[in-house]
Amino acid sequence: MTAKTVSVVVAFHSGYGHTTRMAEATCDGAASVDGVAAELLTLDELTEDKWARLDAADAMIFGSPTYMGSASPQFHTFAHATSGRWFAQAWKDKVAAGFTTSGAMSGDKLNTLQYFTILAAQHGMHWVNLDLPPGTAETELNRLGGWLGAMGRCPGDQGPEAMSEADLLTAAHLGRRVADHALLLSRARLSI
């Protein structure tokens, strides 16, 4: 039996490029796993082709900046537009995970990640958390200490080039973890 290539789609919105950097790191992490094809999918404009790529994915990693304590309006528009797929439970048993960026240290990022988990749960998806203990130094993975997903933080007066390397490595770790889980699930299905 030939092993199937598992597909991971990083579905994200970014207003000013900070979340794009997290998305790229997440995608690179997922793509580094053998047997996995990973791609970026921006949610600014939702085309039929993008919906088809999401429908075909084994795993989706949701990404958005935290705006006003939640995901961005563009991400919310995407989430609402999935309601037809929710009605048909078309994404049931796909793997899901998420990441977000903010300007403040907390910035209420947790609320954005919780919003993603509820979206995934409504679709019957399997949420993959971040299995990293909180970092104890600015340079350590998961320095912001989240468990639900990857968090990035960049002060409001700095551009995307100032994103923390530790946060980008944390995002890459999440990408690899999601890819590993999607592979496991895919192989388990093939062996049934």
Ligand SMILES: Cc1cc2nc3c(=O)[nH]c(=O)nc-3n(C[C@H](O)[C@H](O)[C@H](O)COP(=O)(O)O)c2cc1C
């Ligand atoms: C409309 C708006 C609302 C924001 N709300 C928050 C917030 O609630 N908490 C926070 O820490 N930062 C907030 N920020 C800062 C962004 O989260 C931060 O700059 C982030 O890195 C932007 O990511 P992006 O470049 O991908 O859009 C807000 C920024 C904007 C433009």
